[in-house]
Amino acid sequence: MDFELTEEQKMVRRTVREFAEKEIAPRAKDYDEREELPWELIKKLFEQGIMGSMIPVEYGGSELDSVSQTIAVEEVARACASTAMTLSIHSSLCSYAILKFGSEEQKEKYLPRLAKDTVAAFSLTEAEAGSDPSGIKTTAKMDGDEYVLNGTKIFVTNGEDAGLIILFARTDTGDPRRALTAFLVEKDTPGLRVGKKERKLGVRAASLTELILENCRVPKENVLGGVGEGYKVALASLDSGRIGIAAQAIGIAQASLEASIKHSKERVQFGSPIAGFQAIQWMIADMATEIEAARLLTYKAAYLRGRGVRFTLEASMAKLYASEVAMKAARNAVQIFGGYGLTRDYPVERFFRDAKCTEIYEGTSEIQRMVIANQLLR
């Protein structure tokens, strides 16, 4: 048992922290208000090898160890949760899915692009299917060497920016457990277009869109993980994605804590900095304790992922706990800032809005509890 980070993990933290403090944090408010991630920033994240952190060197990635990748997402989120969202979906979810389920040809074709300049998206949700994918209505019908996809997907993170989408559609085989198939769909495929862009509560700069498929023809080589294996691909990929969301939540929580400490030492009421009052001290003590616990849970899940063993339980625990810790930390940060916390002049209202989102996407807290209970009670 060793709680010490390796030299690589420490250097990744130092480097990504400095990059995020200098290149992202000063503009995070602006990204949030414009509800748009600038490509200039995404390009830098590619150049630094942060977007390609999950991808092996042989495919042009930086092949960070699993905990280092998690630290990278956490440090980006400490500056801007939206940027971390785009990064987490791209790496922890999509790059992982292709690595785990892709054929050698698919890896050779897509991973170098995901390491270099192409953002990825993951499209499972539909109007009548979210936590329960069995409601998916989008169909994929075989026609010659291609599948013809029809339907409307919603709530696709990175929907506007992605060049490659892992998209789930119904390929009925008769067996309800094998009704779904994952497809690698390129953005410029005829018949695919971006529909409505959502205006959200938080993580506003990461796009969230509809994707509309009208006779969108995808070659059969682009089936990811086998026909009828969609459930398995989705669930296993989301296990990894949840580590990314947990890391994002920790970043938001850490930023909330740091802002709270700074403000409570500066803000004077009743003749003393409010940090001198026990009411504030307890909030800060709880925040720090819970963040540390969330971090340890998350690093453990990441460590298990790196070892290549099953981590469904740990990833769900990490995602559940870290997102709820982030929400509480951000709520207390707003409380500590008082009236200022309600204004957009301070970042804590953004942390509060961003934190709420982490309790919902990639499996709500309720779904995480279901996953955890299922793992324990089966």
Added chain:
Amino acid sequence: MHFIVCVKQVPSVEKVRMDPETGRILREETPFMMNPEDRNALEAALRLKEDNGGLITAVSMGPPQAEETLREAVAMGADRAVLISDPALAGSDAFVTSKVLARAALKLAPFDLVICGSRSADGEAGMVGIQLAEELNLPQVTWALELKVREGVITAKRKIDGGYEIVEALLPAVVTVIGEANKPRYPTMRRIVEACKRPVERLELSDLGLQPEEVGLRGSPTRIERVFRLERRRKGVILRKPAEEAAREVASIILRELAKE
């Protein structure tokens, strides 16, 4: 070409934790980093290498944990990292440091250029680069902003009060670089992974032909009597008078201030 870049591990300036009793830095609680201007020096070397080809060796004198900073130098793009570490070196001042670095440079010779940050964020003496050139008996260019190398000559734009000047020196030479010179690159994730796998070479005192009594606290002529906060009280005075009259008054102000000292 062979570029030697001297780097120092310093405490992160804004995050230094001091023991309130002894006034010493609490090493355990203080994060350390590469001295900011040394990063500018390394960036300058990386750009020269991009233009001219060659090899960059990062050298540091420090305790074993300074390896971290050298790995960071490799992650930024240095080809080789050398740590001079020896218990006898503890307490060395700028004079001894430059002597040790000079010996290390000779050990790593041949080289074309030694590049240093102009000063460290902790000591702020700004002496090491200058004394290093003296020790090596080489031409030196200080406070450099831009560097170009061509046919055995380095051309540098250097900052001076109120402007800049362009100077040339024959190689090999020693250059010190200031923070305004460039924006150091961030190490890429890939280079971090690679740097962590590479060994940092070690040199000890005996490798440099130095005796313990020549270095460390004993070998250092500098004695720090006390450390205090410098209070600067400046006031601007504008004289709205004919030039000759104003000049007279300026002269008398100077004389008056000198008389006070």
